[in-house]
Amino acid sequence: MLTQLNHIRARRADLRRDIDVVHSFEAWEESCVPSYCHPNWLAAYVSWIRLFRAAELARTIVPAPARILDFGSSVGELGHLVSEGGAGYDFVESDQHSADYLVSRLPGARRVTLEDAPEGGYDQLFAIDSLEHNENYAELLEVLAGKLAPGGVLILSGPTENRLYRLGRRIAGFDGHYHETTIYAIEAVAERLLARRAVRQVLPVAPLFRISAWARKS
Incomplete structure (x- = not known):
C-alpha cells in the first residue's frame, strides 16, 4: 500500500508540473488526467487504484508478459506499472498531446494504430x-480481440454508470457527456468473442468501475 501511495504522489506531481489541468480542462477532460490530478484525494485515488487493480489482474493470468498493448492509453500511466521503461509497451492514442507526454516519460514506448498493431x-x-x-465500441472490441496472442489476456475496465457513479461524477465536477455506453454493454460484446476469466470491482464497497479479464475461447 505504501509503495502504491508513493507511486501515486510522484506521478501526480509530475503530471501537475507539466499539465495545467485547471486552465486547460476542456482539452484534457476526456482523458484521465483531470481525475489523476483531482484536488479531492479520494476522487483521484479511485482513478489511480483501478490501474493497479488492472495490472494485478493481468499478472495473475500472464505473469511475465513480453508484449503489451494499451488501447486508449491517454498519458500512459498504466505503462509505468506494466512495463519497465516502456520496453515491450505499445500504445494506441489519438490525442497528440497525450501521446507526446507519454513518450517523454516512457521513451521505449511505441505508438501504433489498430491497423498496424x-x-x-x-x-x-x-x-x-x-x-x-x-x-463503435463493438467493432473496436472485435478488432482488439484479434490482437490477443494465444494464452494472452485482455483487461477491460469502465464505469458502471449506476446512480452512485453518476453522483460521484457530478460531485467531482465531470458531466460524462463523452460516454457512449457502459461497461456492461462492452462486456456483453466481449462474451460473444472471448472467454471471461475474472471480474473485479475497483472498490468492493462502491461499485463505480468494473474490471474484467478475457482470453481466447478454447
Missing part, C-alpha cells in the same frame, strides 16, 4: 476506461 501479437492487452468513449 500485429494480429495475435500481444500477451497483455488493456482497454482501460476507453471503449465507452466510442459509438
